[in-house]
Amino acid sequence: MELTQALQQIQPSYIREILMDAQAEGVISLAGGLPDGNTFPIALMDESLTSLPQKPALFQYGQTAGYGPLLDYFRTQFQLPEHHESLVCTGSQQALDLIARAFVNPNDKVVMEAPSYLGALQVFGLAQANVISVSQQADGPNLVELESCFAEQAPKLFYAVPDFHNPTGVSWSLEVRQKVAHLCQQYGVTLVEDVPYRELRFMGEMLPLVSSFCPESALVLRSYSKIAAPGMRMGVVTGKAEWIAPLVKVKQCADLHSSIPMQAVLLDLLNHQNFPAHLETLRAIYQERYLCLAEQLTAKLPQGCHFNPVEGGMFIWLTLPECDDFALAKAALQNKVAVVPSSVFYKQGEKVTPALRLNFTNATTDELVVAVERLVAVIKAECKVI
Amino acid sequence: MELTQALQQIQPSYIREILMDAQAEGVISLAGGLPDGNTFPIALMDESLTSLPQKPALFQYGQTAGYGPLLDYFRTQFQLPEHHESLVCTGSQQALDLIARAFVNPNDKVVMEAPSYLGALQVFGLAQANVISVSQQADGPNLVELESCFAEQAPKLFYAVPDFHNPTGVSWSLEVRQKVAHLCQQYGVTLVEDVPYRELRFMGEMLPLVSSFCPESALVLRSYSKIAAPGMRMGVVTGKAEWIAPLVKVKQCADLHSSIPMQAVLLDLLNHQNFPAHLETLRAIYQERYLCLAEQLTAKLPQGCHFNPVEGGMFIWLTLPECDDFALAKAALQNKVAVVPSSVFYKQGEKVTPALRLNFTNATTDELVVAVERLVAVIKAECKVI
Structure with missing residues (x-):
């Protein structure tokens, strides 16, 4: 059977292949975007998980939009206005897919920073x-490029x-946030604000969501994969009811609804009195690892290699002297x-900055020290640097 | 934001609306396709559910194809040949959606029996x-229509x-199964065999899967919503590896993978020594309800009203004298x-047989008796019959 034209264009994910090889004996992986399994708040979910057999109603078909009490929680927690709604998704990846299916016709214009999240490119x-790329700077997208793109190309x-x-670790400044929100409103472009790493800030000050400056022009995607546990596949998209309704319609086709027991367990976790302390612990662990990796790399x-410091998240973006980033990652x-070469984060045909994405959340500090030694040896050999 | 052209064509699901109203106080619902929540094998899942906190590895990201041990189970249980694979889905609804996204270009021809499953139409x-419709007879699709459709239109x-x-309760005869498999092979049409109700046979003899006669020309969709619990959202699609691989690729975009804790609990359930006894009990309960509904209707x-007996599943298809089936369902x-009018099971513009789909799995026999009294009163009033 012939594949659809759409699918024929999709490249296989090199990350998935690397992740397979990264599991081999003795390999230290800085490749995935995996949270550390030892940090999962299983203890905080224990009572909720073990009480599931007493809640048979959770095992029946549910509403497509999500488990009612969880939707209520989101309304309060995110202070949603009356005319905004939430849709619980099978991970925030699904939210992104539903948005594309509900709103993006073939050839519709979508703007992304380059490099960008591979899952979104797919x-x-x-x-x-x-897909139209705008370049990224240390404090967010290049605003001149972004405005001329909005003005000349009228993207959706x-x-x-x-x-x-992901992959660069860049966090937008307050000024950029306000300006982007303004541009979206001015040019009628919908912002899809994906914030899976937002709660992983371990330094500096939390800044407002970009969408807080343009709530009627934005859809916000939140993930519980980084702060709860990814295996549960829980995410949520919020925005104007008139935009959430079509997403619900597509989700009805896609999977009817997401697992209700998992939604109920997530709600109990989010309401657990020790959940804020779990987040503090998580941030402290990731900060220690980030500082270790940064120190090792600097030393x-x-x-010819360079990285900008980050204040949170899961990644360091290491730019390299001119080299074959794929060959380097293989070596x-x-x-x-295991590391991820920069090429996978660009759309096909785009000019690629040679770089590596280094994850610091899923290896111990001891492992990070060894990983840098191994990596530096390879960079020296492959990039012909001193 | 304007919806995609594709989504603009999709009608809102009248069933979802009915299901909302069907929850009102005092309403007996024969509308949904809901299994009886009291039959859920929660006791058989108890140990598995309560042991989840001891298995933190289940909460990490997993492989898109599914939880390894569950895939192993499927290989053995379904006796998959070496070159066939399984893909675990967020309900079999997702499997259907992935198939459409991987293989169906706009205007590609897809054959369905009329009436047909609403979720597939969507x-x-x-x-x-x-979508090309062929009519359905008491023992399966009209084979003459099917063959000329295959021969003249070359559907995919x-x-x-x-x-x-769903909705008619029809089960194909052995002869029809063999003939359809032969036609699929002969004309190069891929059979998508959806068998969510297969294990719910409470009378007669289980017949081979249609795909057992054409394994290289088929994808098989199995659901655990009717025999385990729908809230978990667990289904699986099997077929040739070269056809499963593109489905995995689309699923990677769609939701990365399905909930791993739910997959592990499903596996434990399927391996539970009392699972076969659970199925027996389930069939006995549904048989009793079916016999009650059939008897009440007959009496x-x-x-001018008619239904064919069924040997399993969840539905009786009640054909009516000429009438407005929507008005009847509303009355x-x-x-x-609550019942579902036949119109929703036909594609737009198709000739509709006035009928109602009556579910017998989610109401007690006492409720079924009252439901038939109420329904008959409405039919007499609305259809102008004696």
Whole structure:
């Protein structure tokens, strides 16, 4: 059977392949976007999980929009206005896919920063969107490029990860947030604000959501994969009711609804009195690992390599001297350290900055020290640096 | 924001609306396709559910194809040949959606029996397929129509529910199964065999899967919503590896993977020594309810109404004298019995047989007796029969 034209365009995910090899004996993986399994708040979910057998109603079909009490929680927690709604999704990945299916016709224009989240590139690729890239700076997207793109091309959506961007770790400044919100309103572009890493800020000050400056022009995607547990597949999208309704309609086709027992367990977790303390612990662990990785890189990297410090999230973006980033990542894997080459984060045909995405949340500090040694040896060999 | 052209074509699901109203105080619902919540094998899942906190690895990201041990179970249980694979889905509804997204371009031809499962009509509608209907007889699709359709129109897929069809309850004869498999092979049409009700046979003899006669020309969709619990959202699609691989690729965009804790609990349930006994009990309960509903209808229905007996599943298909089936269903709801009018099971513009789908799995026998009284009163008033 021939594949759809849309699917024929999608490249296989090199990350998935790397993640397979990264599981080999002795490999230290800085490749995935995995939270540390030892940090999962299982103890806080214990009572909720063990009480599931006493709640048979959770096992019946439910509403597509989500488990009622969880939707109520979101309304309060996110201070949603009366005319906004939530839709619980099978991970925030699904929210992104539903948005593309509800609003993006083939050739519709979608703006993204380059580099960008691979999963979003795949979703908009499958939707056959015309993806337009704007370059990213240390404090967010290049606003001159963004405005001329909005003005000249009239895109439908701007997909953005303003807090601890994947893969670069960039967090937008307050000024950029306000300006982007203004541009979205001015040019009638819908902001898709994806904030899976927002709660992982371990330094600096939390800044308002971009969408808080343009709530009627935005859809916000939140994930519980980084602060609860990804295996549960829980995410939520919020926005104007008139935009959530079509997402519900597509989700009805896609999977009827997400697992109700998982939604109930998530709600109990979010309401647990010790959940804020769990977040504090998580941030402290990730900060320690980030500081270790940053220190090791600073001490050992050869010239021509560079990274900007981050204040949260899961990644360091290491730019490299001119080199074949794929070959480098493969050589690193042979030297038992897994990393992701920058090419996978750009749409096809785009100019790629040679770089590596380094995850610091799923390896111990001891492992990070060894990983940097292995990586530096490979960079020196492959990039012909001193 | 304007909706995609694909989504603009999708009608809101009248069933979802009815299901909302069907929950009103005092209404007896024969409308949904809900299993009886009291039959859920919660006791058999108790140990598995309460041991989840001891299995933190289940809460990490997993493989898109599914939880390894569950995939192993499927390989053995379904006796999959070496070159076939399974993909665990968020309900079998997702499997159907993935198939449409991987293989159906706009205007590609998809054959379905009329009437047909509403969720499939929606999925193929969203894929902008050219849906071709063949009529259904008491033992399956009209084979003459089917063959000329295959021969003249060269469709890509034939979507079918051969065991206790939704909405009609029809189960294909052995001869029809063999003939359809032969036609699919002969004309290069892929059979999408959807068997959510297959395990709910309470009378007669289980017949082979249609796909057992054409394994290289079929994708099989199984659901655990009717025999385990729908709130968990667990289904699986099996078929040739070369057809499963693209489904995995689309699922990676759609939701990365389905809930791993739910997959682990499902596996424990399927392996539980008392699971076969649970199925026996379930079938006995549903048989009793079916026999009650059939008896009540036979005794009380006015002339011009008709239904064929069923040997399993969840539905009786009650054909009516010429009438407005929507108006009838609305009047029934006012008389506190919820049913689904036949129109929703046909694609737009198709000739509709006036009928009602009556579910017998989610009401007690006492409720079924009252429901038939209420329904018959409405039919007599609305259809102008004696």
